[in-house]
Amino acid sequence: MLFFSIIVPVYNVETYLKRCLDNLKNQTYNNFEVLLIDDGSTDKSGLICDEYSSRDKRFKVYHKENEGVSSARNLGISEASGDYITFVDSDDWIDITYLSCVTELLEEANPDLLVNSFNRADDKSIKYIDLSSKNRKYFSGYEALYEMCVGNYFGWEPVARFYKTNKLNNVRFDEKIKYGEDLLFNYIFLKQKNITIIYEPVAKYNYYYRITSAVNSYTLTQKWDDIKVIQFIIDNEKNYIGKFLLRNCLWPRLVNRCKDALFSMKKEDLNHAIFLSKILRPYFWIILLGRNTSLKMRIKTAIISPFFFFGGKQ
Structure with a gap:
């Protein structure tokens, strides 16, 4: 039975955090851990993480000084014990059936990376991001790199995908880079030898776009x-x-x-x-x-x- 590690970097998102964590807690597939990396939050985000951890043993909290999202994700990778790692940003949320709907494919095909579609949400609506056809696709590392750059099937983001944990042993986010770190992380991952990738057009990840996010203020x-x-x-x-x-x-x-x-x-x-x-x-x-x-x-x-x-x- 597959065990998932869900890594959630947290920094000053008290307004959105409970929505994210409730949808994780209520997953219809139960064999997972949630690694909450509190990256030096100055609002109530850290307390919210502690609250969920005290009520559900699947939630583990790591409080650290503020060093950025790459540092938080790297700590999560180092502490993860699952067969697959998936990243969820703390202002986003996933459908409660997300893990259930990908488990069978992961168990049967055993890919190094599974990439999914996602929805883009704001305060008014949720829009499905249709990057490609609605059919499942299989890629080699080079083919996936091409598709990532072209943007036909998936982009540079690390969310809405599942990385095989043992393929991340030597892959980390560059903590010195503040913009473009996701592209570099995925590039290094895909350049490994004999990598297998599956694109599955399942839109269960909701990417919340907010103008006040760090990236949009650079x-x-x-x-x-x-x-x-x-x-x-x-x-x-x-x-x-x-x-x-x-x-x-x-x-x-x-x-x-x-x-x-x-x-x-x-x-x-x-x-x-x-x-x-x-x-x-x-x-x-x-x-x-x-x-x-x-x-x-x-x-x-x-x-x-x-x-x-x-x-x-x-």
């Missing part, structure tokens, strides 16, 4: 990390994956962030845009005049041209 400068991650992968993938990331992930990010900085009133953003423009400069005319460049991207590229002819030469 400045342009703080978002520099994901560009570094994308560049790292491009440098290591001298194939279609690298070319796809260059044209469809790196270039648009550089252009969009330069554009945003051009209209920013913050000096640090303008300085950062000048720095980004130096990375973008070798591709500037290719993007502006390229046959495959959309009209929208051409316009944005033209808008940021001052960085290349003035600020970008500093």
Whole structure:
């Protein structure tokens, strides 16, 4: 009988936490542990974790100083004892039948990674994210890496998926990266030898989008990390994956962030845009005049041209 480790990083989410934990507690499949990693919360989140732990022995609480979500997830991985690990963000929630509906497939196919669909929720509605067909798909590590980059079947996020625990022995989140750490984590996981992945279009995970979340409050400068991650992968993938990331992930990010900085009133953003423009400069005319460049991207590229002819030469 499969045993699951559910890792929940917790930081100042007292408004949403009980919804998340109630749905975990009420799972129709009972063989699991919940690792609540309280990452130095200053509200009542830590007390809520203690409350659930005192009432249900499946809930285990780890209180630590605030070091970020990657540090919290890494602690959870180190303490996990399940056959599979799944991550649930503390402001999200899963359907009470989630574990039940994936158990049979995991037991029969024994994949290293099971990826599911998910729902995107806000305060008004819940929307199913239809990334692909409605059929089950099997992938090798390279095929899954391609699909993750293209976004046909699944994206960069670590949630709504189940990782085989023994395949995470040498895989951790980079705690120095604040933006783009999920992509790097999944890239390292998928680069292991003889990895098997299944995509199962089960939408039992509800991703709650809130404007006040840490990621949505990052400045342009703080978002520099994901560009570094994308560049790292491009440098290591001298194939279609690298070319796809260059044209469809790196270039648009550089252009969009330069554009945003051009209209920013913050000096640090303008300085950062000048720095980004130096990375973008070798591709500037290719993007502006390229046959495959959309009209929208051409316009944005033209808008940021001052960085290349003035600020970008500093």
